[in-house]
Amino acid sequence: MTDDTPRRKTPPGTAPPRVYYKTFGCKANQYDTERMRQEVEARGAETTDSLAHADAAVVNTCTVTNQADADARRYIARLGREHPGLPVVVAGCSAALRAPEYRKQAPVSRVVEGSDAESVAVAVLESGAPDGLVQLTTRRTGHELDHEPIGGEILRQRLGRTRGWLKVQDGCDRKCSFCATRLARGQSRSRAPEEIVREAGLLALSHPELVITGIHIGHYGRDLDPGLSLSRLVQLLLDRVPDVRLRLGSIEATEVDDRLVELLATSGGRLAPHLHMPLQSGADPVLRAMRRWHTREQYRAGALRIAERLPVLGLGADIITGFPGETEADHIATRELVQELPFTYLHVFPFSPRSGTVAADLPDPVPQRIAGERSRDLRTLALEKGRTHQARRAGCAAVVVVEGDGSTGLTEDYLRVAVRHGTGLSPTSGLVRATLQGLPDRLYIDPVPIAEA
Numbered sequence: 001m002t003d004d005t006p007r008r009k010t011p012p013g014t015a016p017p018r019v020y021y022k023t024f025g026c027k028a029n030q031y032d033t034e035r036m037r038q039e040v041e042a043r044g045a046e047t048t049d050s051l052a053h054a055d056a057a058v059v060n061t062c063t064v065t066n067q068a069d070a071d072a073r074r075y076i077a078r079l080g081r082e083h084p085g086l087p088v089v090v091a092g093c094s095a096a097l098r099a100p101e102y103r104k105q106a107p108v109s110r111v112v113e114g115s116d117a118e119s120v121a122v123a124v125l126e127s128g129a130p131d132g133l134v135q136l137t138t139r140r141t142g143h144e145l146d147h148e149p150i151g152g153e154i155l156r157q158r159l160g161r162t163r164g165w166l167k168v169q170d171g172c173d174r175k176c177s178f179c180a181t182r183l184a185r186g187q188s189r190s191r192a193p194e195e196i197v198r199e200a201g202l203l204a205l206s207h208p209e210l211v212i213t214g215i216h217i218g219h220y221g222r223d224l225d226p227g228l229s230l231s232r233l234v235q236l237l238l239d240r241v242p243d244v245r246l247r248l249g250s251i252e253a254t255e256v257d258d259r260l261v262e263l264l265a266t267s268g269g270r271l272a273p274h275l276h277m278p279l280q281s282g283a284d285p286v287l288r289a290m291r292r293w294h295t296r297e298q299y300r301a302g303a304l305r306i307a308e309r310l311p312v313l314g315l316g317a318d319i320i321t322g323f324p325g326e327t328e329a330d331h332i333a334t335r336e337l338v339q340e341l342p343f344t345y346l347h348v349f350p351f352s353p354r355s356g357t358v359a360a361d362l363p364d365p366v367p368q369r370i371a372g373e374r375s376r377d378l379r380t381l382a383l384e385k386g387r388t389h390q391a392r393r394a395g396c397a398a399v400v401v402v403e404g405d406g407s408t409g410l411t412e413d414y415l416r417v418a419v420r421h422g423t424g425l426s427p428t429s430g431l432v433r434a435t436l437q438g439l440p441d442r443l444y445i446d447p448v449p450i451a452e453a
Contacts, residue, residue, distance in 0.1 A: 017045045019124055020054035024072050025062025027213040027249055029092060031165040032115040033060045034158050036091070039121035047159065051079070056087045056124050060115070061094035061102075063180050065352040069094050073105065080107040087127035091120050093184035097356070114184075115170075154199045157206045162403045162427045163247075163410070164207030168196055168233065169214040176280075177291040177362070178320065180354035181215060188219045193233055197240045204244035208430040209272075209401045209410075211247045212237075218255025231259035238263065238270055245401065245412070245431060247272040250318075253279075253302040254294045265309045269399055274314035274414040275306065282337030283330035286323050289362065296337060303341045312393075314344050314413035319378055322351040322371020324362035331374050338381055344389040344414065346382035348375045390415060398436050402429045411436070 019040050023033040036058055037047055048054050059076055062068040072094055079088055090102045091112040099111045110123035158164045169190040172182040203210055212234070214220065221228030230251070237246055248260075248271070256275065263271050277299070281287050284296050294302075307313055319334065338346065350371035353360040393415060400409035402419060406426040409417050417436060419425050425432060 017055040017125070018048040018053055019045050020048055020051050020057045021060070022057065022075060023060045024068055024075075025060075025064060025093065027165050027211060028167060028170070028215055029060055029062055029115070030158075031155070031167040031213060032092070032117070033058070034165070035117035035155055036060065036115075036120040037159065038155060039117040040124050043121055043125055045124065051083055051086070054083075054086060056089065056109075056127050057083075058089045058091065058120060058124060061090060061092035063092075063094040063097055063184055063354070065349060066354070067352065069098065073101075076102070076105055076108060080105075083107075087124075089120060089123045089127055091115060091123075093181055096184040097180060154195070154202060156202045158203070162207060162401055163209045163211060164203040165213050166196065166200055166203060166210045167191070167213050168217055168230075169220050172216040173219060174216065174293065175291055175358075177289065177358035178323070178351070178354065180357055183356055185215050188216055188223060190220050190222070190224050190228075192224070193221075193228065193236055196233065197236060200237055200241045200244070204241050207244070209245045209247060210241075211249055213249035216252075217249055218252045229257065229259075230255070231257050231263065234260065234263055234271060238267060245270060245272055245399070247274055248276075250276045250278060252294070253277040253299045256302060256306060261306055261309055264306070269412055272314075272412045272414075273310045273312050274316075274412065276316040276318075277303065279317040279334075279337075280320050281323065281326070281330065282319075282334030283326070286326050286330050286334075289325055289359075290320075290323060291358070296333070300337060300341065307342050312396075312413050313342060314389075314411075314415065315342055316345045316347065316414065317343060319346055319348045320351050321348060321374035321378065322366035322368070324351070324359060324366065325364040326351075326366050326374075331377075335378065335381065338378060338385075342389075343382065343385050345386050346378060348378045348382065350375050389413075393436050394438075396436055398434050400432050400434050402427050402432065409434075 019037075021033050021037055023030050041047060051057065057079060059072060061072040076088060076090065079086060084107070086107060087109040088107050089110045089112065090108050092115055095102055095111050096113045099113050102108050102111050109127040112119045112123055169188060171186040171188045173188045174182065176182075200210055217230055220230040220233055234246065256277070264273055279299055280290055280292055282296050287295065303315065307315070321331065350368065351359075351366065393413070398411040398415070400411050400417060402409045402425050404427065407419050409419055411417060415436070
């Protein structure tokens with residue numbers, strides 16, 4: 001929908017319907033929910049943060065693990081018990097793969113098989129029609145998913161949040177054996193750079209930091225122009241949207257090119273020195289079974305190359321434990337790599353077989369108990385490395401974006417810090433300079449707004 005497309009408005013004399021939104025999953029999902037909200041509001045509805053006052057609810061689902069699917073189903077069931085009669089529209093990745101299950105679940109009134117905001121908006125308004133609920137599904141075939149809109153009307157604000165999400169692409173062309181998200185999202189599709197720049201400019205009016213997100217941002221531009229890349233897009237954003245800090249979302253280690261490293265090192269903090277690079281395993285046999293495209297050594301060399309250029313670096317990764325065929329030696333290899341590299345945090349999960357993926361049928365399953373033990377081992381190691389990084393940063397300068405109710409903030413290297421009472425800071429303070437002090441609370445004192453520094 002373009003900005004000048006006619007929209008259905010609420011009839012005069014009637015109260016606009018109020019819609020509640022619940023999001024499961026990643027930043028791309030959170031961005032999609034904001035697009036849904038904006039499309040619904042454009043048709044005359046209002047957003048509410050109170051289920052008790054809602055006329056309809058939208059649940060944007062995730063399917064990255066079995067737990068994510070189960071969480072969404074439990075939440076929907078609870079809506080039915082606690083708010084009987086409330087129409088519920090289900091959308092997102094889990095809905096794309098499991099529409100029949102959601103369609104049968106009370107109190108679901110509509111299922112949108114994907115994340116198209118316009119389809120969700122139509123479903124929400126039709127769910128609240130006076131002639132009652134109709135068991136109708138807005139279907140998205142596999143082919144349609146590959147061409148599902150990811151831009152449409154420009155997103156203007158992430159409601160009630162300090163940091164904004166800037167989605168630059170959707171879908172994925174890789175075929176990791178464990179991943180169901182690519183099945184739900186379709187092939188990689190990039191937004192036009194000028195559209196992204198325009199959206200970034202509008203978001204920057206309300207958000208001092210923008211996170212560049214998508215499903216596989218390292219493939220940005222490949223479907224548009226062979227000469228276009230994520231690093232070129234970042235350079236364009238740095239040049240054209242000056243009054244905002246940019247932060248990269250999840251990106252593969254092999255897709256951090258020399259230009260991107262140079263921007264991280266020389267942008268003066270405008271591109272936050274923080275990378276989240278999925279590892280999944282530190283053992284080559286497991287990486288091959290996962291159908292990952294990097295080896296242990298390629299990841300290791302890439303991470304060390306980046307760390308050498310950046311004196312301050314927040315580095316995170318995803319790791320799956322208990323993948324089919326993973327041996328104790330494989331786990332030890334992963335542990336040793338984690339110990340060697342300058343990780344500041346990890347997201348570690350036991351393997352979760354996803355229906356329709358290659359990994360779901362692989363032999364030599366690892367007992368859940370062992371997968372859990374390996375997860376706990378790596379999480380403990382990650383906490384130790386995180387504390388070491390925090391201790392190293394204590395007493396150092398940082399640039400912090402204030403979040404929530406003004407009681408917390410986020411540094412350029414992805415340290416979450418407490419804001420001391422009496423500083424006068426709030427989420428509208430923008431970026432502030434601070435000295436990190438006071439482990440473990442990591443309070444910072446005498447922060448000064450960037451504009452005044």
